[in-house]
Amino acid sequence: MDLDAAVAAVREGRAVVYPTETVYGLGADATDTAAVEGVFDLKDRPREKPLSLAVPDVDAALEHTRPTDRAERFMRRFLPGPVTVVVERRPTLPAALTAGRDRVGVRVPDHDVALSLLDRTPPLTATSANRSGSPSVTRVAELDGRVREGAAVVLDGGETPGTESTVVDPDRGVVHRRGAMADEIDAWLQAEQ
Numbered sequence: 001m002d003l004d005a006a007v008a009a010v011r012e013g014r015a016v017v018y019p020t021e022t023v024y025g026l027g028a029d030a031t032d033t034a035a036v037e038g039v040f041d042l043k044d045r046p047r048e049k050p051l052s053l054a055v056p057d058v059d060a061a062l063e064h065t066r067p068t069d070r071a072e073r074f075m076r077r078f079l080p081g082p083v084t085v086v087v088e089r090r091p092t093l094p095a096a097l098t099a100g101r102d103r104v105g106v107r108v109p110d111h112d113v114a115l116s117l118l119d120r121t122p123p124l125t126a127t128s129a130n131r132s133g134s135p136s137v138t139r140v141a142e143l144d145g146r147v148r149e150g151a152a153v154v155l156d157g158g159e160t161p162g163t164e165s166t167v168v169d170p171d172r173g174v175v176h177r178r179g180a181m182a183d184e185i186d187a188w189l190q191a192e193q
Contacts, residue, residue: 019157027124052105
C-alpha cells in the first residue's frame with residue numbers, strides 16, 4: 001500500500017481510492033474546486049448531488065464547518081464511526097462540493113488506512129468509489145474501470161463491511177439515510193431533544 005503516493009496525488013489535485021469502515025471511498029482535496037469537479041466526473045455524478053467531507057477528527061471538521069453545540073456533541077459522540085453528520089459549512093469549502101448548499105456532510109472514518117491518509121492531506125471528498133447509480137465497492141476488484149483508471153492511487157485495505165454510513169442532521173433530528181448504528185443514533189436524537 002503506497003500511502004506516500006496517495007498523499008502526493010491528493011496534493012497534486014488528483015483523486016485516490018481509499019478503504020473505510022463502510023465501503024471504499026473516492027477522495028480528492030475537498031477544498032479545491034477542480035479536484036472536487038474531477039470526482040464528480042469520475043463518478044458520473046449529477047452536480048446537484050453534494051459530496052461529503054472526510055477529516056481525521058472532529059477538531060479538523062470544525063476548521064471547515066460551523067456546527068451548533070448540539071451537532072458538535074453529536075459529532076463527538078459518534079465520530080469516528082460509520083456516520084455522516086450534516087452541519088453548516090464554512091466558506092473554505094467550495095460550492096461545488098455541496099451543490100451550492102450551506103450545509104455539508106462530515107465523515108471521520110473509523111479505519112486506520114483512511115485516518116492515516118487524512119492525517120497527511122487536506123480534507124478529502126467522502127463519497128463511495130463507484131460510478132453513480134452502481135453498487136458501492138467493498139473490494140478493490142469491484143472497482144469500475146473508469147474509476148480505477150481515473151484514480152491516481154488505489155489503497156487496498158482488503159474487503160470492507162459494506163454497510164453504508166447513516167446520514168443524519170442532528171439539529172433537525174432527521175436521519176436522511178439509515179445505515180450503520182441507525183438505532184443508536186435514533187436513541188441519541190430522542191434523548192437529546
